[in-house]
Amino acid sequence: MPAAAVGVYTLSQWLLFFYIYCFIGWCFESTVVSLSQRKFVNRGFVRGPFLPIYGSGALVILVSTLPLRENHLLTFLCGALSATLLEYVTGVCMEALFHVRYWDYSQKKFQFQGHICLSSTIVWGLLSLLMVNAVHLPIERLVLAIPEQPLNGAVFVLTAIFAADFTSSFRTAIDLKELLLRSERLQEERLALQARAEQLEALIAREREKLSQEREKLARELQSVHERQIINLEKLHDRLSADKIRLLRRNPSARSGKHLETWERLKKHITP
Numbered sequence: 001m002p003a004a005a006v007g008v009y010t011l012s013q014w015l016l017f018f019y020i021y022c023f024i025g026w027c028f029e030s031t032v033v034s035l036s037q038r039k040f041v042n043r044g045f046v047r048g049p050f051l052p053i054y055g056s057g058a059l060v061i062l063v064s065t066l067p068l069r070e071n072h073l074l075t076f077l078c079g080a081l082s083a084t085l086l087e088y089v090t091g092v093c094m095e096a097l098f099h100v101r102y103w104d105y106s107q108k109k110f111q112f113q114g115h116i117c118l119s120s121t122i123v124w125g126l127l128s129l130l131m132v133n134a135v136h137l138p139i140e141r142l143v144l145a146i147p148e149q150p151l152n153g154a155v156f157v158l159t160a161i162f163a164a165d166f167t168s169s170f171r172t173a174i175d176l177k178e179l180l181l182r183s184e185r186l187q188e189e190r191l192a193l194q195a196r197a198e199q200l201e202a203l204i205a206r207e208r209e210k211l212s213q214e215r216e217k218l219a220r221e222l223q224s225v226h227e228r229q230i231i232n233l234e235k236l237h238d239r240l241s242a243d244k245i246r247l248l249r250r251n252p253s254a255r256s257g258k259h260l261e262t263w264e265r266l267k268k269h270i271t272p
Helices: 011-037 052-068 072-098 118-145 148-250 257-270
Strands: none
Touching (some): 011 052, 011 148
């Protein structure tokens, strides 16, 4: 078996493998998602036809499994574990950097923090077997057949394109993160203002209820005072009537019209 067959490649060869698998991963995932949504969807972090997670995953799998390609069980286990670890670290870092999840396994069974899940790990293991025993063989022959100078030139061009695309996408992602953070802050401020408004409304409602109770209390007190005044006036009226009768009995001359008129005006004045 040639030395290259066990994973000993030049830097340019490793980079070309990376770009090839980035492109294959982009074709696969964009096709699947586009068919499911019935419209073209450009998957991935960058704008170009690259999915770095697939390229990185492919390189991690190759490094960890090429020396074990004759042992299918170890190939499956090493490929599954190494790719899952890469997927977890990438997911955590991208969420921390950009405040966005580019994939989420939260709804799947046997998942961890939404970044990895058992079914994905199994798929990575199967892909490792498929890659080292089938897919990588023709790609390896193709890359090893390219002369060094054309290979270096092609890798340089691809690296320049990928770096420019990645830098632009990185800046866009940072801007998006800032917008999301600003949106979250505005949402928090809106909720705080809403809570404050609800508190003020509750305070106003309590004050209105208090004023209403005070008005009712005042009205009851006024009504009570009025009723007492009426009772007192009625008592005074009765006493005046009694006094009038006694006066008339004692002094018949008080029966004259002048005296009676004065007396009636007094009674009318105090009549409730």
